[in-house]
Amino acid sequence: MEDLGFLNRSYWLGFFRILLLCPLLVSCNTLYITYSTADWIVLWKLDRYFALSSTQEHYLDIQVKAFHVWHRHDQLPQYAQFLGEIDQSSKHELSQAALENIVASVERFRVHLAKRVAPPGAKFLATVTPAQIRHFEEVLDQDYRRLVSEIGDEPKERVDKRMEATAETLTSWVGELSEDQETYIRERMKAIPDTADVWLAYRRSRQEQLLELLRSSHDPFILEQGLY
Template identity: 30%
Template sequence: MSQIQRISILIILSLLLSGCGVRFVYNQLDWIIPWYLDDYMELDGRQEDAFRSDLDRYLAWHRTEQLPLYAQFLNQVADEAETGLSVDDIARVQLQSEQFAATLVERMKPDLIELFATATDEQVDQLFEKFNKENAKYRKEYVDVPEQKQRQQWQKEVIRYAERWTGDLNKDQLALIRKWSEQFALMGEGLGESRLAWQAEFRRILQLRTDRAAYEKAFVALLDNPQFGRSPELQQKMDANSDLLINLYLNIDKSLTTKQRTKAVAKLRDYADDFVVLAKQ
């Protein structure tokens, strides 16, 4: 996923499923998102007014049309999780999650295109200065570290994520994650190169913004191609890692205690209930 898509999507989806209260965070998105964007590109008064107007419409659409779908989806996953997940269940979860993300991108395309069409050269420089800082941080954390440390980092991330849903994992479940991390194909270098390729293309597109037709066509093409910049080798690793992760999910699901499964199902339904309430506000 591109950095612009992460800026736009993860603010909503990741914050919604964070450790913070879902209802509280969602109701603060009208100021959280501008604050987050400002860290990438400081808007002038005219741009900020237009962005906030677009954001209000976007959040109203998301609240009324998307949140009920999220609630329905999570309740369906909870129903399946009560008796144990299958490969098909996990595949449906992945596919539906991707479709939700694609819907968000599609809905925000016109606003993103308009926002960056008005960017000054100084704002573009500010944006890419932020990208460069993120690239350096990414390389420090995921490339310029020993292989074993990288695998330990992945272990910690998966454990942290799993325990948010299940509570403390037992030693057998932790062993499953360690085994997975040993088989996982490290992608730090390849993903870093993909980021740089995407950024280079994005900068080229921004240089076209005085030619609106060419700019818009190129921007849409980039947003419609989430695989842009990936080498065949990287894509092969990503596919293999996806299969490994599905297998890990299945093995952990099979190993859940009654207490862990009950907690996970309850958490899914709590999120669904929150989305139902938010959609009606």
């Protein structure tokens, strides 16, 4: 079968094993606190990106809280079931077809979320001013340059930085990691091919597309179609 890049076994097995490891290391209380404040975090990020007006902030506060309630009750149970199925499947050799099905399932989750977010998101974006678009572009550029610096240039440097960032995050959640835990995480990261350049290019391209969309239209319908 043709090599499908991101769909190779080592990439996804490494990714999903790290994904499944995190809930085992993080206390339920910490996860609950983080998720329960997700609506506040989203609003904070939106304000950072767009310097929201009071009217925009009020509208988004209502929309984000409603989305958070829906996501908690409708989506989380589906995610739990999905990850449980991956956990069982990953105990055996996964075929390319099985990995493609997993990736397709993730994409279905993404599309479902996009369809839920796009209508109220487009209504908000239709109110964004030229000054806010310029502010958004400046913040995106700052974030991009920071990411490039954090990722590093050489493959070994990138693995080391990913390991450092992951260990720092997990340590803030559960305390110091044991040597065995650090070794396990490092080995899993080494198994994941370095796709940083591809990811950065894709991220930059999507940001440019969004900026062009914001500059070209204030029609909620057109904006909604561009958010999928």
